[in-house]
Amino acid sequence: MPLYAMSCFKLPLSLCKRIQSILTRFWWDDKPDKRKISWVAWNTLTLPKSEGGLGFREIEQFNDALLGRISWKILHFPDSLLARVLLGKYCLEKNFLEVTASSSCSHGWRSILAGREVLLKGLGWTVGDGSSINIWKDPWLSTDLPRLPIGPPTEENRHLKVSALLQPETNDWNAAAIQKHLPQYEESICKLIPSSNKKKDALVWLPERKGFYTTKTGYMLAKLNSNAPISENFNWQLNIWKIRIPPKLKMFLWKVKRKALSVGNNLSCRGIVSDLLCKRCGERESELHILIHCSFARRVWDLAPLHRTPRSESSSSLGSLLTSARQTQALPPLGITHSSLYHWILWYIWKSRNLLIFENRIITEEETITKAIVAAKEWQAAQPIVKTPQRCRTTNVPPTEASLIHVPLIEDATLAIPHIEDSTQALPPDEVLLCFTDAAWNASSGSCGMGWIFKTQHRVIHRGSAFRRHTPSALAAEALAMKYALTAASRMEVTSINVFSDSQVLISLLNTETSTNELQGILHDIALLCHSFVSCTFSFIPREANVLADGMAKAALASLNSPAL
Template sequence: MTCFQLPVSLCQQIQSALTRFWWDNSSGSNKIAWIAWTKLILPKEQGGLDFRDIQSINDAFLAKLSWRIIRNPESLLRRILLGKYCPTGDFLTCPVSSAPSHGWCGILVGRDIILENAGWAVGDGANLSVWESPWLSLTQRERPMGPAPKHLTNLKVADLFLPEKNEWDLARINQWLPFEEEKIRMLKPSLSGAPDKIFWLKSASGEYTTKTGYAIALLLHLDQALIPQGEPDYNWKQNLCGLSESIDHLFLHCKFAKEVWKSAPVWPSSDYSGTVDLRSEWHSLCTRKKLPPTGLSSGALAPWILWQLWKARNSLIFKDKGFSATEVISMAIAAAREWNDNQHKTPVLSRSQPIRTIPQERCVLVRSDAAWSEANNIAGLGWIVKSQSSRRFVGSPLVAEGLALREAVTKCKELGLTRVRFESDCDQLIKALTSDYPMAALYGIVSDIKSVALSFECISFS
């Protein structure tokens, strides 16, 4: 199970044995299975018993094997398999050969799961396509919206850097990707030129785990099991269509809802698969930019689209009257305009604030203190020289801690120090520095720190 893809018939036989063990009595006589297997394998928070689906756990183990091949390029297994089935050496893009072995086919199943749920941390940007590689986010698969201009089809992320320097060229970003500037500036590439690295997006560490892989594989198999066979046309009233009606299905995943979101005048456009849920996507829906001619200067359009979807669903079920996707969008825009027009803002009285002395920029902060012993007339003197700097577009406190330590290490190198001990109150940062697999958000920063650390005679992090 951990190395080869099991036949579907064998998975069904194992599942049948588990079902009979759960429902039959000790005498061996068959009893009725009162709850469907598709409900028993759901997580407990979704009303299931968290039974393991055989086919899903098999795919999760295959994905783990594929992850090992990705993470260990010098391993004997990788060199043998890629030498036979992928002469180009690129495991992530190699096609299925004409006569693959059963083992290789299973590895490719795991690879496809990895590719659908992995993203890239920007290092030197040399191997990342701006339009094809998911590099804009470390929490979800995201890349710039196309289509790409003809003269920029082969644009690499490295082309967005300043010449001979791994820092963002804001002029080029404003020229080619103006709508993605904020997201790009939140990314911190490696200043030392570390290679780009792939990360698993479903775990905080960026490393693949069988638990998160199983959750993804289970969603895929449940979606396939719920799709009605032999029914090319989707009838929303049957959602009634053989599919269980849930909040996520009603508002995001059914065919009619997808048509509504696709035609919504927002940017970026919404196109949802069966793996996203409304709770995690809510902030993204409410922050999308409204396009003309909606006439909405403030407020979000998403709540009104959800409200009109619910009303259209009720109208179809109880009145047998349906609406088109265009009509739903028109009613949502009209309701949003009506709401905005009837909001009366009460002016807020401003209070005078006490004037504070603002520290001047580019100043070195020096703090001093002393301790004195009256009995011995001895004094202990201490001072700290701080170089203050600020950074915009920092995505999290963890990234801020990493940037601060990177500047400290670089400054110690400039001062000519050879034996240094660095201390930090950020446990996650220290673990990332002392482990072989840093977190995705810290990849470029940790690579730079380790590169500079080679210049010291003795260095430690705690």
């Protein structure tokens, strides 16, 4: 495929169709001079594997997705030489996201605008100080999908910025302003957590968790918007692609489900009227008949050493046949534990049918089962043994509950940083502080509780906790707990601190200095708080070594739902 040309210019539609035709013929034909039946439509082949396709690229949409990379670079690197030339020539009156193609513009600029259309389907704003985001025109209500409020706006607020909904002192959400302008979106807005330090608003790519545009997600979004979604109650990943069997068996199962095998029913649908009956029993041939309903197949399954074998009455469709296969295991004496004997038997039933038709060879039921068992064992023995890596453990285990100092619980109702009581003990000079944080999150209510413990090598010097009602995820709750703990340590004038958390994802984000769309504001605040310490490190510990902070977080969450509050 001409990837370099496709990443620079938009190809003509006729050329895209020619490339598509070449790919189709390469996939289905045996030889260049021998054309075969295309059993599955091209639109189906280009679907992702999780949707029942094979992940082939739709040429025109893939071309647009590649061009989206240039548009992304122009949008985020406007000071580059290419961006300055193009923006200076074509974007004098309107910005890049709003400009239209003039009649005199070059083919290269039209290609870039084609890539921009892909970007517009997935761009969204993460709220910082809110000064760059128009409430009614820009997508800002979600960090997952491009959502904006449904109008129409009033004459008073049609030019309003998101900054009008934030408190100027703390950069927290102003409940009164939200109730005045967007009361129906209050819950969605409160789940967005802006930076307390008024970070600038950022335009991010929402389909990608880290906010950066990728050709893969751009293509998937373009493909999703070009075709109506097909609702199908069948999990392709679990039932086919993630099964521990060879690729040839996975492709066979995909062809079975997609009716891409040369059986009688499929041949008759394409106008072929000969050889439509089963060679063993004389009935109409279909995938289900060959694999389950035929008398030969039933005798094979009766001999199968499985704890649950398929039955004709329960396997009414190909989907139910493949779904029930995941629940079937080989009996213990065989030793087949890392592969699926069920799918090997399906494969050898199909091979036995082909040998009878094309070579006139009769394979007995016993031979079919024996071949399936031998092949399953050989493939299992050839697979490398993957050892599960042991989780690293820390020697800094938290102290007992009896040694903790009680600090009153404070509600964080308005997203403000909780007040830390002055009942903490003094930290010895030049001693490193050990901090343990954890959070508990209720998915149904969106509430979370947070807890943190400060200790030295010998004693606990502080404990704190807080809770919050509108939290988008468990990861956001973990990040908030760490932010509040670092704020408390900063107020105690700590110089060196080692922070421990049982959230491996959060620790990885902090140590690699990366971010996500959801956590941009929180991680920005944590990065600034780190500058107030001479030394600040982040380490992962297993949950069983963080039980006290976990208990405090759960207690804080429980107190939020208590009648007293």
